[in-house]
Structures are given as structure tokens and as C-alpha cells.
Amino acid sequence: xxxxxxxxxxxxxxxxxxxxxxxxxxxxxxxxxxxxxxxxxxxxxxxxxxxxxxxxxxxxxxxxxxxxxxxxxxxxxxxxxxxxxxxxxxxxxxxxxxxxxxxxxxxxxx
Amino acid sequence: xxxxxxxxxxxxxxxxxxxxxxxxxxxxxxxxxxxxxxxxxxxxxxxxxxxxxxxxxxxxxxxxxxxxxxxxxxxxxxxxxxxxxxxxxxxxxxxxxxxxxxxxxxxxxxxxxxxxxx
Numbered sequence: 001x002x003x004x005x006x007x008x009x010x011x012x013x014x015x016x017x018x019x020x021x022x023x024x025x026x027x028x029x030x031x032x033x034x035x036x037x038x039x040x041x042x043x044x045x046x047x048x049x050x051x052x053x054x055x056x057x058x059x060x061x062x063x064x065x066x067x068x069x070x071x072x073x074x075x076x077x078x079x080x081x082x083x084x085x086x087x088x089x090x091x092x093x094x095x096x097x098x099x100x101x102x103x104x105x106x107x108x109x110x
Numbered sequence: 111x112x113x114x115x116x117x118x119x120x121x122x123x124x125x126x127x128x129x130x131x132x133x134x135x136x137x138x139x140x141x142x143x144x145x146x147x148x149x150x151x152x153x154x155x156x157x158x159x160x161x162x163x164x165x166x167x168x169x170x171x172x173x174x175x176x177x178x179x180x181x182x183x184x185x186x187x188x189x190x191x192x193x194x195x196x197x198x199x200x201x202x203x204x205x206x207x208x209x210x211x212x213x214x215x216x217x218x219x220x221x222x223x224x225x226x227x228x
Binding site for chain 2: 033035040041042043045048058088092094096098101106
């Protein structure tokens with residue numbers, strides 16, 4: 001039972017580069033989320049999805065894009081990486097009550 | 111919009127003693143869930159305990175219990191018989207029970223770093 005799987009676990013990007021953070025869940029959850037966690041802070045919502053083909057912005061969406069073509073996958077795209085996007089990124093999924101988190105991706109933009 | 115506030119950035123406790131972490135929240139909704147998550151240095155988000163707002167009885171999970179005061183919008187976590195493995199960042203989180211409310215997102219507090227002294 002894999003749960004929520006995020007790849008990669010670590011990544012260093014140069015300013016202006018782009019990348020996609022992958023997230024997959026095998027629990028058939030409709031709801032999926034991307035959060036970022038800055039050092040010593042709580043998690044802030046970037047984007048969320050309530051089902052395949054439906055996405056919406058969270059608190060801090062600028063500089064990111066998402067897509068949800070299947071129930072299982074919810075990739076997060078960073079375009080033109082900036083130092084302000086240095087953070088730990090968490091993907092999560094849920095059905096109704098509890099949310100399940102991936103292991104996180106530590107991204108550094110230099 | 112809902113907000114969650116943790117007013118204690120850091121707390122410490124002696125091993126085997128009891129510590130209480132504070133959390134307050136603001137919402138206009140009546141049906142919701144409250145959670146405490148633990149984040150050790152591995153950064154994994156681990157669900158410690160949950161409370162349904164419609165339940166008056168405080169949730170308990172082994173050494174972890176909560177004091178849920180709905181009218182005061184307060185949700186504190188008590189850790190009894192503290193162990194070295196309890197050292198971590200603890201986050202309080204709110205979630206609406208209404209699925210249409212922003213996709214039932216979790217709203218987190220800023221966290222409390224708990225140190226357990228041997």
C-alpha cells in the first residue's frame with residue numbers, strides 16, 4: 001500500500017529553470033492538494049483538486065501550475081524558478097475526513 | 111476564511127512529564143474537524159489525533175489527548191509521559207466538513223517545536 005508518492009525527494013534548480021514535481025496516490029481519493037512549507041513555518045496551500053479535470057488556486061498559487069488528468073496523479077509545475085520558491089513541497093490526498101501526505105520534496109533554487 | 115493560531119513557537123518538557131500545546135482557531139462554520147499533526151526531522155506529516163466538532167467528548171489516542179472547547183474555539187493537545195521520540199514540530203490544523211468549502215482544504219497553524227529533555 002504505497003499511499004501518496006512524491007518524486008523527487010530532493011532537487012536543486014537554477015533560477016529560471018522549470019520542473020515538474022510528481023505526485024501519485026493509489027487510494028482512489030478525489031481530493032488532492034499541494035502545499036509548501038517554508039523553514040519554521042506551517043503549510044500553505046498552493047493548488048487543490050476535487051477530481052479529475054478540476055483544479056483551483058489556493059493561498060499561494062503564483063509561479064505554479066497544476067493539472068489533474070487522472071484520479072491518481074496531480075503534478076505541480078514550476079515555471080521560471082525563483083529563489084522565493086525554495087521550500088519543501090507536500091502533496092496530500094483525502095476522501096473525506098483524514099488527509100494523507102507524501103514524504104515531501106525539498107527544492108532549492110540557486 | 112478560517113485561521114489557525116499556535117501561540118507557542120517552542121515548548122520543552124522533561125522526559126516522563128506532561129506538556130500541553132495550545133491552538134486557537136477562527137471559523138463561522140459549525141461542522142468541522144480539528145487535527146494535530148507531528149512532523150519529526152524526517153519531515154513526514156504524521157496524524158496524531160483528530161476531533162470532530164459535533165462530538166463533545168474529547169479525543170484520546172494513548173498518551174495523546176485533546177481539550178476541545180468549541181465555544182472558545184480552542185483545541186489544545188496534551189502529551190502525557192513524554193518520550194524522547196515525541197520531540198518534533200507539532201501542527202494544529204482545521205478542516206471544514208463541508209466538501210464544497212474550498213475542496214475541504216486543511217488550514218494549518220504555524221507550528222510548535224517541542225523539545226523533550228532526558
